[in-house]
Amino acid sequence: MRFFYLIACCAIAAAVHAETPPARVVSINLCSDQLLLLLAKPEQIVSVSRLALEPNSSYMAERAAHYPVNDAKIEQLLGFNPDLVLGSEFSPHPSIRIMRHLGYRVETIPLSSNLEDIRSNIRYTAALLDAADKGEQLIAEMDRRLRQVASATTAAAPPSALFYQPRGYTSGRETLQHEALVLAGWRNLSADHGIRGYGEIDLETLLLAQPQQLFSSAYAPGTDSLAQRQMHHPALNWILRGRPIINIPYKYWICGGPMIADAVEALAQARLDLLHDSGGKKHK
Amino acid sequence: MLMSGVLACLFLLSLFIGANPIPVLAAVMDAAGDTQSVIALILTEVRLPRALIALLAGATLGLCGAAMQGLLRNPLASPGLVGSAGGAALGASLTLYSGLAAGFWLALPAGGIVGSLLATLLVYSLAGRAAGTATLILAGVAVNSIAMALISLLINLAPSPYAVREIVLWMLGSIANHSMDDFWIMLPGTLLGWALLAGTGRSLDALTLGEETAHTLGVNLDRLRWRIFIAIALAVGSAVSTTGAIGFVGLVTPHLLRPLVGFQPGRLLPASALGGAIMLLCADIGVRLFPAGTEIKVGVLTALVGAPFFLFLIVRSRRWQT
Numbered sequence: 296m297r298f299f300y301l302i303a304c305c306a307i308a309a310a311v312h313a314e315t316p317p318a319r320v321v322s323i324n325l326c327s328d329q330l331l332l333l334l335a336k337p338e339q340i341v342s343v344s345r346l347a348l349e350p351n352s353s354y355m356a357e358r359a360a361h362y363p364v365n366d367a368k369i370e371q372l373l374g375f376n377p378d379l380v381l382g383s384e385f386s387p388h389p390s391i392r393i394m395r396h397l398g399y400r401v402e403t404i405p406l407s408s409n410l411e412d413i414r415s416n417i418r419y420t421a422a423l424l425d426a427a428d429k430g431e432q433l434i435a436e437m438d439r440r441l442r443q444v445a446s447a448t449t450a451a452a453p454p455s456a457l458f459y460q461p462r463g464y465t466s467g468r469e470t471l472q473h474e475a476l477v478l479a480g481w482r483n484l485s486a487d488h489g490i491r492g493y494g495e496i497d498l499e500t501l502l503l504a505q506p507q508q509l510f511s512s513a514y515a516p517g518t519d520s521l522a523q524r525q526m527h528h529p530a531l532n533w534i535l536r537g538r539p540i541i542n543i544p545y546k547y548w549i550c551g552g553p554m555i556a557d558a559v560e561a562l563a564q565a566r567l568d569l570l571h572d573s574g575g576k577k578h579k
Numbered sequence: 580m581l582m583s584g585v586l587a588c589l590f591l592l593s594l595f596i597g598a599n600p601i602p603v604l605a606a607v608m609d610a611a612g613d614t615q616s617v618i619a620l621i622l623t624e625v626r627l628p629r630a631l632i633a634l635l636a637g638a639t640l641g642l643c644g645a646a647m648q649g650l651l652r653n654p655l656a657s658p659g660l661v662g663s664a665g666g667a668a669l670g671a672s673l674t675l676y677s678g679l680a681a682g683f684w685l686a687l688p689a690g691g692i693v694g695s696l697l698a699t700l701l702v703y704s705l706a707g708r709a710a711g712t713a714t715l716i717l718a719g720v721a722v723n724s725i726a727m728a729l730i731s732l733l734i735n736l737a738p739s740p741y742a743v744r745e746i747v748l749w750m751l752g753s754i755a756n757h758s759m760d761d762f763w764i765m766l767p768g769t770l771l772g773w774a775l776l777a778g779t780g781r782s783l784d785a786l787t788l789g790e791e792t793a794h795t796l797g798v799n800l801d802r803l804r805w806r807i808f809i810a811i812a813l814a815v816g817s818a819v820s821t822t823g824a825i826g827f828v829g830l831v832t833p834h835l836l837r838p839l840v841g842f843q844p845g846r847l848l849p850a851s852a853l854g855g856a857i858m859l860l861c862a863d864i865g866v867r868l869f870p871a872g873t874e875i876k877v878g879v880l881t882a883l884v885g886a887p888f889f890l891f892l893i894v895r896s897r898r899w900q901t
Binding site: 500519520523527 | 597598599601615617618620621624625675676678680681737738739740741742744745748756758759760
């Protein structure tokens with residue numbers, strides 16, 4: 296898979312050098328929005344998707360506000376007369392198919408579930424936009440921040456934690472949450488439990504696993520539903536000994552990108568707080 | 580007596596069954612003593628509320644089904660079919676998704692109670708006092724459909740992105756993932772409803788002889804009707820606002836038990852309450868034992884058992900007519 300990306304990157308890089316870089320780029324997906332806004336020159340960007348403006352989902356919401364939005368509808372896209380349409384694996388396929396059929400260049404960015412995916416997606420998008428230097432710069436900065444966290448994390452036995460979302464959703468192996476937890480010096484109990492990707496963990500299993508910390512990354516805080524009420528179960532409060540569930544903004548990982556470093560830093564800080572608290576208790 | 584014994588056994592059994600095998604006896608010891616342990620926590624905060632809620636909701640549905648069938652003298656009357664449960668689910672979801680219930684704990688059952696009462700009264704006034712079975716069912720179906728449609732609309736408009744998948748929960752009902760808080764919230768309304776129904780047995784017995792005869796026996800029909808409607812709204816409204824509209828328990832239980840109590844509505848009330856609790860506890864144990872990776876909703880199971888029974892009732896009533 297990685298080999299394939301490498302070939303694709305090289306091929307695209309070669310093609311891009313031969314042609315002129317795209318001057319009118321339209322993105323139709325939140326995740327391609329993020330990379331486009333991070334990598335492209337402002338004058339290259341014609342439109343971003345509507346979700347890019349939503350501050351809870353979009354890391355780049357502030358910069359996205361400068362551009363007209365689209366809803367991935369063919370009529371809108373044609374109106375922008377793009378020379379490159381960026382989407383992701385989750386973009387509406389009919390729109391992509393029709394745009395390709397009409398002779399427009401459409402490129403889709405794969406999903407990322409680990410750091411290596413993030414790096415290759417940045418490189419891939421940077422090559423498309425003729426911004427390879429900017430891409431390497433973003434990757435270097437992300438790696439520098441991650442190394443900094445890693446060097447501050449002691450080799451002591453990692454405390455245990457897991458992600459617990461409304462309706463019992465959790466993140467196991469092969470998710471960005473798992474990657475970030477491990478990088479920040481936590482042990483992901485959901486992964487220990489054999490969960491791959493996103494899965495559900497029932498309350499009894501969670502309690503028996505006795506996590507030292509719970510993290511959440513919930514959408515729309517402040518709203519109410521039965522699923523969200525589950526997060527207030529008194530047993531959760533007991534198992535955490537009164538420590539609150541820590542919310543990590545989901546804009547850090549709803550799309551893979553260099554913003555994963557923000558999440559890792561937040562998780563590392565939570566780890567320090569936990570160790571500090573339990574250290575303090577021992578002294579008493 | 581026998582039924583109480585069965586119920587107690589089922590209640591205990593339901594504490595032993597969960598996602599993970601835990602040493603229940605050790606957990607009881609821990610919970611009874613002052614030792615704080617995870618297994619005690621699972622027992623008292625995860626399994627106990629679930630068993631208690633199943634008990635309370637099942638008994639409510641069975642009791643209210645029996646009372647309704649006695650009052651309307653109609654074998655198909657039940658909280659699920661007459662719209663009480665649908666209305667309760669609508670009222671409860673209205674307060675929940677508007678955020679009202681987050682600020683004030685009583686808002687959730689209160690929404691359920693008001694919704695239940697309005698839906699019941701609507702069906703009753705649509706069908707009329709001496710409604711035939713078909714009219715009552717038609718009115719009930721119509722009001723239920725409206726309630727369910729409004730729940731869907733409401734949930735789709737709800738600000739919470741998690742709401743959409745909960746449509747199923749309100750329509751089919753589930754007892755999973757509740758805490759003792761939920762039990763305490765549903766308790767007062769339910770008990771109040773039960774208390775109001777407790778004294779209606781003799782009037783319902785008299786009513787089997789016809790409205791005229793009951794009247795001469797000193798039964799004030801208007802008062803009885805209001806008392807039962809309000810009691811059902813209190814009990815069903817509180818229960819459904821926690822569990823969702825669990826179907827068929829209220830319909831089937833009285834039918835199964837009626838021959839055993841000599842067809843007397845007064846004696847049927849307590850029997851049906853016990854029977855409803857037994858049925859729902861069984862169904863809830865059943866969904867936990869179901870081998871699929873994730874639990875199915877308890878309402879799926881009661882519907883799978885109850886719907887064929889409902890069809891059987893229809894077929895039998897047709898045989899009588901011809």
